[in-house]
Amino acid sequence: MLKPTKMTRVVIAGSKDIMETTISTLHRLNALHITDYTEEMKEFKIGRPLKPASKFSEYLLSLRAISNQLGVTGKEPVSKKSAKELAAQFDEKITKLQKEVSSRFEELRSIEFKIKEKEDIISSVKPFFGLPLSMDSYHGYDTLKVYTGYIGNNFEEKLSKITKNYELFTGEYEKRKIFALFVPKALEGDIQKLLQEEYTYVELKVPHLKGNPPVILDELTKEVSALKEKQAAIKSELENIKNEYSEFVLAADEYLSAETQKAEAPLKFATSPNAFIIDGWVPSRRFGEIESGLAESTRGLAYLARIEEEAKEEEIPIELENPALAKPFELLIDTFATPKYKEIDPASVIFITFPLFYAIMLGDVGYGIIVAAMAMVIKNKFKTGGLNALALILFLSAILSILFGFIFGEFFGFPIFNVEVKGEMEHGILGIAGPVIAGMHLPIHRFGEVQVLLLMTLFIGIFHIFLGLIIGFRNITVEHGLKHAVYEKGSWMMILVGGVTVIAKLMPSLMSRTPLQTGDPVFIIGMGLALIGMVLLIKGEGFISILELPTLLSNVLSYSRILAIGLSSAGIALAVNTMSMNLFIRPGGVLLGGGIGLALVGVVILFIGHLINLLLGILGPGLHSLRLQYVEFFTKFYEGGGKKYAPFGYNKKYTEE
Amino acid sequence: MVDASVVDPALVAANAKGMIAIGAGIAVGLAGIGAALGEQAIGAAAVGAMAEDEKFFGKGLLMTVIPESIAIFGLVVALILLFVF
Numbered sequence: 001m002l003k004p005t006k007m008t009r010v011v012i013a014g015s016k017d018i019m020e021t022t023i024s025t026l027h028r029l030n031a032l033h034i035t036d037y038t039e040e041m042k043e044f045k046i047g048r049p050l051k052p053a054s055k056f057s058e059y060l061l062s063l064r065a066i067s068n069q070l071g072v073t074g075k076e077p078v079s080k081k082s083a084k085e086l087a088a089q090f091d092e093k094i095t096k097l098q099k100e101v102s103s104r105f106e107e108l109r110s111i112e113f114k115i116k117e118k119e120d121i122i123s124s125v126k127p128f129f130g131l132p133l134s135m136d137s138y139h140g141y142d143t144l145k146v147y148t149g150y151i152g153n154n155f156e157e158k159l160s161k162i163t164k165n166y167e168l169f170t171g172e173y174e175k176r177k178i179f180a181l182f183v184p185k186a187l188e189g190d191i192q193k194l195l196q197e198e199y200t201y202v203e204l205k206v207p208h209l210k211g212n213p214p215v216i217l218d219e220l221t222k223e224v225s226a227l228k229e230k231q232a233a234i235k236s237e238l239e240n241i242k243n244e245y246s247e248f249v250l251a252a253d254e255y256l257s258a259e260t261q262k263a264e265a266p267l268k269f270a271t272s273p274n275a276f277i278i279d280g281w282v283p284s285r286r287f288g289e290i291e292s293g294l295a296e297s298t299r300g301l302a303y304l305a306r307i308e309e310e311a312k313e314e315e316i317p318i319e320l321e322n323p324a325l326a327k328p329f330e331l332l333i334d335t336f337a338t339p340k341y342k343e344i345d346p347a348s349v350i351f352i353t354f355p356l357f358y359a360i361m362l363g364d365v366g367y368g369i370i371v372a373a374m375a376m377v378i379k380n381k382f383k384t385g386g387l388n389a390l391a392l393i394l395f396l397s398a399i400l401s402i403l404f405g406f407i408f409g410e411f412f413g414f415p416i417f418n419v420e421v422k423g424e425m426e427h428g429i430l431g432i433a434g435p436v437i438a439g440m441h442l443p444i445h446r447f448g449e450v451q452v453l454l455l456m457t458l459f460i461g462i463f464h465i466f467l468g469l470i471i472g473f474r475n476i477t478v479e480h481g482l483k484h485a486v487y488e489k490g491s492w493m494m495i496l497v498g499g500v501t502v503i504a505k506l507m508p509s510l511m512s513r514t515p516l517q518t519g520d521p522v523f524i525i526g527m528g529l530a531l532i533g534m535v536l537l538i539k540g541e542g543f544i545s546i547l548e549l550p551t552l553l554s555n556v557l558s559y560s561r562i563l564a565i566g567l568s569s570a571g572i573a574l575a576v577n578t579m580s581m582n583l584f585i586r587p588g589g590v591l592l593g594g595g596i597g598l599a600l601v602g603v604v605i606l607f608i609g610h611l612i613n614l615l616l617g618i619l620g621p622g623l624h625s626l627r628l629q630y631v632e633f634f635t636k637f638y639e640g641g642g643k644k645y646a647p648f649g650y651n652k653k654y655t656e657e
Numbered sequence: 658m659v660d661a662s663v664v665d666p667a668l669v670a671a672n673a674k675g676m677i678a679i680g681a682g683i684a685v686g687l688a689g690i691g692a693a694l695g696e697q698a699i700g701a702a703a704v705g706a707m708a709e710d711e712k713f714f715g716k717g718l719l720m721t722v723i724p725e726s727i728a729i730f731g732l733v734v735a736l737i738l739l740f741v742f
Contacts, residue, residue: 335715449739452731553725561729564736623722631723 005319009307012278025297030649033317034280047266060256070242080656081251130171138206147181152200251654258650264325316341319645326351330390337640359400361565361621366412368402409443413573421448459558468636487540494533501526576609681735688731695724
C-alpha cells in the first residue's frame with residue numbers, strides 16, 4: 001500500500017551449458033524482470049537466440065495466419081493441455097491444418113471472384129431487356145456501326161434531320177429510355193457528333209454473348225446460385241474445422257509464444273563464448289524462490305548474487321502493491337503514469353476519493369442501483385483485464401452513489417422523503433419526513449441547499465489539495481531533502497491555509513458590506529502565513545512562481561464541479577419527471593387525465609429521458625472525478641516515469657508443463 | 658418625467674431579480690462558448706490521435722473534458738448570483 005513493491009537486484013552468471021536450464025527455470029518462476037544488456041564490450045556480447053527460435057517463430061507465423069483465417073478468438077479454456085503432448089503433435093497438426101485451411105480459402109476466394117464476375121455480367125445484360133433483340137444481333141457487322149445507350153426523348157427527330165438511312169430500336173429500362181441504333185459506317189462521324197452534343201446520352205457497352213437476354217440471365221442466375229451454394233458449403237466446412245481445432249490453435253499459440261520467448265531470452269543477456277550473465281530485478285519477497293529454484297535445477301552450478309549497491313531510480317521496475325479492493329484503481333494510476341520507485345503510489349488514496357466524488361455527483365438511489373447492476377454484468381462478462389477493473393471501480397462508486405442518493409433523498413430525480421424547498425412542501429415517494437441521523441436532518445436537498453453544498457465541495461477541494469501537498473512534501477523530502485520540500489511544497493501549504501483563512505474572514509464582510517475587522521488575530525495569522533509561504537516560494541522557485549498563485553484558487557474552485565455536475569444531473573431528472581408527470585401521466589393532478597395515449601407518451605419521455613441522463617450520469621461524474629484526481633490532485637506530488645515490472649515468463653491459460 | 662416616489666418597490670425588486678437572472682444566463686452562456694472553443698481543438702486532435710491508435714480513447718476523452726472547468730466556473734458564478742444575492 002502507498003509504496004511500490006520492494007525490489008532486489010539480482011545478477012546470475014554461469015557457463016553456457018546450463019543456460020537453457022536457467023532460462024526455463026526463470027521462465028517457469030515468472031518473477032525476474034530482466035534488464036536488457038545493451039553495451040557491447042570486447043569480452044561480452046549480446047547473446048544469440050537459442051537454436052529452435054527460428055523454427056518456433058515459423059510455426060507461430062503459420063499458426064497465427066490460420067487462426068486469423070478461421071477467426072479463432074480467445075475464450076475461457078475447458079481444460080489445460082499438456083505441453084509435452086502438444087509439442088509432439090503440432091508439427092503434424094499445423095501442417096495438416098495449413099493444407100486444409102489454405103486450400104479451402106483459395107477455393108473460397110476463386111468462387112467469390114467468379115460470383116463477382118457473373119454478377120457484373122448480369123448487371124450489364126439487364127438493361128437490354130428493354131430492347132426486342134437477341135444479344136448476338138449487336139455484333140459482327142462489316143458495314144454497320146451500332147450505338148447503344150440511354151437517351152432523351154426527342155432523339156429520333158434530331159437523327160432524322162441528318163439521315164433517313166438508319167434503324168432505331170427503343171425501349172425502357174427502369175424508367176429510362178434505352179436505344180440501339182444501326183447506321184452505315186459512312187455516317188459514323190456525323191452520328192458521333194450528334195451523340196456528343198446530346199447531353200442525355202449515356203453509353204452502354206454490349207456484352208459479347210449469344211441468345212436472348214432473359215435466357216442468358218436465367219442461365220447466369222442459376223450459375224451464381226450454384227456457386228453460392230458451394231461457397232456456403234466451404235464456409236461451413238471451415239466453421240467445422242474451427243470448432244474442432246480452436247482449442248488446439250489457442251493452446252499451440254500459447255505454447256509456441258512461451259517457447260519463442262524462452263528461445264529469444266539470450267538477446268537480453270551478456271554472453272562470452274563460454275559464459276552468460278543475466279542482470280535483473282525481482283520482488284524482494286520472491287528472491288528466495290529464484291535462489292532455491294536455480295540451485296535445484298542447475299545443481300548449484302549457476303552463480304547468483306544480490307546487488308546491494310544503489311541503483312538509478314528510473315532503472316528499477318515498478319510493481320504496484322495494493323489491497324485487493326484498491327487493486328482496480330491501479331488502472332487509473334497506470335493510465336496517467338507509472339510511479340517512480342521512491343514515489344508514493346496513490347492508488348489507495350484514489351480508492352477513497354474517486355468513488356466519493358463520483359457518488360456526490362451522481363447521488364441518486366435509482367441511478368446508483370442501475371449502475372451497480374451494470375457494473376456487475378460487465379464484471380462477470382470480463383474476468384480479467386482493464387474492463388474488469390473498470391467495472392469494479394464503477395461498482396464501488398455506484399454503491400456509494402446509492403448512499404448519497406439516500407442523503408440527498410433522490411430516486412430517479414423524485415424526492416424520497418417529504419421536504420420543504422423554499423417554503424413549499426414537496427411530497428416524497430415514501431410520504432414521510434426524512435430521518436435524523438447523527439444530528440443531520442435528511443434529506444439534504446440539492447436544489448434547496450446550494451450554498452451549503454457549494455461550501456462543502458470547496459472544503460473537500462481544500463482538503464484534497466492539502467493531502468496532495470502533504471504527499472508531495474514527503475516525496476521531495478525522500479528525494480531531495482527537507483529543505484527543498486519546505487521550499488517547494490511547504491510554501492504552498494502555507495499559502496493554501498493562509499489564503500483560505502483570509503478569504504473565510506473576507507467573504508462575510510464583503511457579503512454584508514461591513515468594514516473588515518483587520519485587527520482580528522485569525523485574519524492576521526492567516527495573512528502572515530500566506531506571506532511567509534509566498535516568500536519561501538519565491539526563494540525556492542524564483543520570482544516567476546508568483547504567476548502560479550492564481551492556479552491554486554482555480555484548483556480549489558474546480559472542485560465546485562462536484563456540486564455542478566450533480567445539480568445538472570438532478571436538474572435533467574427533475575425536468576424529465578415534471579414534463580412526463582404533469583403534462584402526460586397526471587395532467588391537472590388526475591391520473592390518466594389526458595387519456596391512455598398521452599400517458600404512454602409520458603412513459604416514453606420518462607424512459608428516454610432517464611436513459612440519456614443515466615448515460616450522462618456514468619460518463620460525466622466518472623470523467624470529472626478522474627479529472628479532479630489527475631489535474632488537481634496528482635499535479636501536487638506526482639511525477640511518474642517508472643518502468644513497469646514485466647517478469648520473464650508467461651501466464652499460462654491453455655497449457656501446463 | 659417619472660417621479661421616483663411613484664415607482665412601485667415591488668416592481669423594482671422584480672426588475673432586480675430579472676437582471677440577476679439575465680446575468681446568470683450570460684455567465685453560463687459565455688462560459689459555455691469559451692469551454693466549447695477549447696474543447697473543439699482538443700476534441701479534433703483527440704479524434705486524430707484515436708485514428709492512429711485506438712488506445713488513445715481514454716486519454717483523449719479525459720483531455721477533452723479539461724476545458725469544461727471554464728463552463729463550471731460560469732455555472733458557479735451563476736449559482737452565486739442566483740442563490741447568494
